[in-house]
Amino acid sequence: MRKPKIHLSPPHMCGRELHYIKEAFDTNWVAPVGPNIESFEKEVASHVGISDAVAVNSGTAALHLALSVLNVGKGDAVFCSTLTFVASANPILYQGAEPVFIDSEPETWNMSPLALRKALHIASLEGRLPKAVIVVNLYGQSAKMDELLLICNYYNVPIIEDAAESLGSSYKGKASGTLGTFGVYSFNGNKIITTSGGGMLVSNNIASLNTARFLATQARDPEPYYQHHTIGYNYRMSNLLAGVGRIQLQQLEKRVDTKRMIFRKYYHALGDIDGISFMPELDNTRSNRWLTAIAIDEEKTGVTVGQILTAFKKENIEARHVWKPMHLQPLFKGARYYSHQENIHIAEHLFVRGICLPSGSNLSENDQQRVIQCIRDVLEKKRKKRFYILGEYEVMGE
């Protein structure tokens, strides 16, 4: 019989979410307007310590609104981390703009300040500075925001922090997602807290957020009839789901603690193996450890990421490659890309070696042990095989 499936990061409901759903039903606020939306926005804004927030139906929509508010259009360039999920970069294409991809650095796996400085320097020489830089906080780990902000401020280019994976993380005491001009959170089913689908745009610039709210509700002019002078979207979050989000938000700190504990268990069980390394946590930052990510050195372990993923599949364990960098995607063929240093490509290096391990906040101890054992078994089998070959070789050499 097949063993029960272990998921990568499944939704984790506490049960009380139904309270607000029921209330919305009872009061018939079953619409993309209603009291839960406003409350959820205020609660998220206050939780992360920022002026205001706009609740929308996905993190992708929040990113798209940020680009729209910044007037990104045809012919503009937008810089973006290359090591990310495609949703970070797709909105650049929605606006008809040109994405330019920036490599990672090894200490956070996020945007390399060296690569960014070079890219902005060249863009400024060409007289074509980007309209925005989208900085991703991968798997919950904050990027080197001070360095990135310093460079961007020098060139006067706003940062959009893609904090879809890093809600609950912090950078030098500040909440991840609140350091740029805009921040974006996602409440997709796999994220640390969820509304099944949803997102949030946050900022200290209230006027910009009001523009985003206007664009997210079909850009309807304040007239007694339906009048529109610009393109709008239907991006608002539903009042039902905002109710789910309000309860989920109350669980956030607990979820972060649990995810960090899952990371620690993996680290204790596998950290001593030569050839396995863990995604680092930069000093003065606290990652929510949304996903525990490891890198496998094939030379040292004799094992490839593909072999481990195959073994997981047999054991009915869901795990993933680290994101395939955007500059390697067929979709972005021909796009410009700046590496960390000359001939040093960090994102490509991580893509070849990286695996995301099951990290659901509802992962049982038993199931985590299954994951650990599976990795140990693959490595052990390989080690024995190598020993055997080495043994034969020695015999032959005698």
Ligand SMILES: *Cc1c(COP(=O)(O)O)cnc(C)c1O
């Ligand atoms: C999940 C995710 C998004 C998109 O969020 P959705 O709510 O699924 O649209 C954007 N960027 C990153 C890095 C993500 O992981």
